[in-house]
Amino acid sequence: AQSVSQHNHHVILSEAASLELGCNYSYGGTVNLFWYVQYPGQHLQLLLKYFSGDPLVKGIKGFEAEFIKSKFSFNLRKPSVQWSDTAEYFCAVNVPAGKSTFGDGTTLTVKP
Amino acid sequence: DSGVTQTPKHLITATGQRVTLRCSPRSGDLSVYWYQQSLDQGLQFLIQYYNGEERAKGNILERFSAQQFPDLHSELNLSSLELGDSALYFCASSPRDRGFEQYFGPGTRLTVT
Numbered sequence: 001a002q003s004v005s006q007h008n009h010h011v012i013l014s015e016a017a018s019l020e021l022g023c024n025y026s027y028g029g030t031v032n033l034f035w036y037v038q039y040p041g042q043h044l045q046l047l048l049k050y051f052s053g054d055p056l057v058k059g060i061k062g063f064e065a066e067f068i069k070s071k072f073s074f075n076l077r078k079p080s081v082q083w084s085d086t087a088e089y090f091c092a093v094n095v096p097a098g099k100s101t102f103g104d105g106t107t108l109t110v111k112p
Numbered sequence: 113d114s115g116v117t118q119t120p121k122h123l124i125t126a127t128g129q130r131v132t133l134r135c136s137p138r139s140g141d142l143s144v145y146w147y148q149q150s151l152d153q154g155l156q157f158l159i160q161y162y163n164g165e166e167r168a169k170g171n172i173l174e175r176f177s178a179q180q181f182p183d184l185h186s187e188l189n190l191s192s193l194e195l196g197d198s199a200l201y202f203c204a205s206s207p208r209d210r211g212f213e214q215y216f217g218p219g220t221r222l223t224v225t
Contacts, residue, residue, distance in 0.1 A: 034213055099170055100157060
């Protein structure tokens with residue numbers, strides 16, 4: 001069965017700092033990859049997705065992620081975070097034959 | 113607003129009771145997923161339905177069951193409730209049974225006392 005690992009449980013940054021959240025998955029075949037964001041008190045929303053093609057994908061609000069197949073990774077990045085980016089971020093993988101699996105989430109706190 | 117609706121928003125009940133959570137997917141979406149989110153266990157996939165049929169099962173307890181009706185809405189039934197079942201229950205929908213992003217509802221917060 002596939003699994004998703006998010007190594008950072010809690011990240012604290014100051015505004016304008018750069019962000020990189022790690023995500024690794026375990027599955028040997030074709031995968032679809034997602035990053036979701038959950039703002040305080042809200043439901044999960046899609047940030048970006050990778051299905052195929054250019055491994056560097058851009059999402060909403062200035063976020064991007066890079067799929068590195070050889071490393072089984074799909075790290076999320078943002079060059080300059082804002083206070084409003086404070087939220088929990090979930091990496092998810094969907095495989096052709098099975099269910100979606102979410103990582104445990106990374107809580108990002110951005111200090112103004 | 114994702115287009116996925118869930119009712120009720122909040123539910124408070126006692127141990128041993130049974131509750132039903134309801135989810136209406138986005139218009140046109142055939143797949144419905146249920147998740148449990150708690151502080152100690154994170155976001156756990158429970159079960160998926162596609163066009164009325166069970167498609168995938170996750171960490172769903174035997175005390176829990178779900179179904180998807182012909183109009184594509186879904187219900188999650190939780191019985192013999194325990195304190196540990198207190199959590200946020202999210203429903204999500206997607207257009208197909210796999211490979212697509214999911215659109216999440218606002219969740220139902222269940223408190224078992």
